[in-house]
Amino acid sequence: MPSLRSRALSVALIAAGRRRRFGSAEAVRTRVAESMRRPASHLPPRSLGRVAEVSRTFVGAWPVYEVSPLGVEPAARVLYVHGGGYINELVRVHWSLIRTLVTQAQARVVVPAYILAPRGTADRTVPVAADLLSGLIASGGPGGTVLLGDSAGAGLALAAAQRLRDRNGAQPSRIVLISPWLDVSMSHPDQAAIEADDPMWARPGLREAGRLYAGNLAADDPLVSPLHGSFAGLAPLTVFTGTRDVLTTDSRELLNRARAAGVEVEFIEEPGLPHDYPLMPVPEGRAARDRIVELVRAAAAES
Known part of the structure; x- marks a missing residue:
């Protein structure tokens, strides 16, 4: 049974109208149009600079942040790809997770503020993410590399890992996916029943956001929906999902397909928890x- 605080949070999400943001295709198009007129900030909170060294470079048009522990040699490397339905920027809960990785795991965390849909489509975005992952793996130093993503960012992360495997066989030490969105078609037959109890997501808006991200590609193209790609040869996976998340069907399908391909999977499904619960204060x-x-x-202990 979910904790009292988790149940209260789900009630608060419903009361705040979170689902309305993705309640229809029109709502998503309106949000995207507003974001293009007044882009949201992806800047880290100033408080992060008190506990970490923060720098920014550019990879093409992408701002890429690097966050490292102050005064300590990083023990491992993390590429973190944020969620937001491919149409929303980094927000405070993402930066809070990054802070945890830097202060508690002593990790060097690379954080791309990738170009959002509809300008940033899968055919343009996945290759750049794969290049970042490749560069981080090859950068050397102590420890290994963890690829981490949440929601849409988890889909982009998995597609990048598949792309890199196809390119040269390279993989990070581990891939960690939080509430991954892996099939933008939103066509799984179990999703209708789950959606009724989901305090955050509705399928019509997700389909539209997925369509914008797909661009000229089909929804089932592995670059767009990595659930339809090959899992053979991927790094070990850890997957977090909750049963009040309409996207939990993607996690369950991933579990079956990855294990069938011989990939090690640690699967954590929390009853009664909503989307992205690992980022929440519960x-x-x-x-x-x-x-x-x-x-x-x-990963840091790897030689």
Whole structure:
């Protein structure tokens, strides 16, 4: 049973009208148009600079942040790809997770503020993410590399890992996916029943956001929906999902397909928890973050 705080948070999400943002294709188009007129900031909070060294470079048109522990040699490397339905920027909960990785796991965290849809489509975005992952793996130094993504960012992360595997066989030490969005078609038959209890997402808006991200590609192209790509040869996976998340069907399908391909999968499904619960200030979220820190520390121990 979910904790009292988790149940209260789900009630608060419903009361705040979170689902309305993705309640229809029109709502998503309106949000995208507003964002293009007044782009949201992806800048890190100033408080992060008190506990970490923060720098920014550019990879093409992408701002890429690097966040490292102050006065300590980083023990591992993390490429973190943020969520937001491919149409929203980095927000405070993403930066809070990054802070945890830097301060508790002593990790060097690379954070791309990738170009959002509809300008940033899968055919343009996945190759750049794969290049970033490749460069981080090859950068050397102590420890290994963890690829981490949440929601849409988890889909982009997985597609980048598949792209890199196809390119030269390289993989990070581990891939960690939080509430991954892996099939933008939103066509799984179990999703209708789950959607009725989801406090955050509605399928019509997600389909539209997925269409914008797909651009000229089909919704089932592996660059867009990596659930339809090959899992053979991928790094070990850790997947977090909650049963009040319409996207949990993607996680369950991933579990079956990855294990069938011989990939090691650690699968954590929390009953009654919503989308992205590991980023939330609830007991189950703290436990998930603690596990992610453990995984990054394990990568740090690699020679």
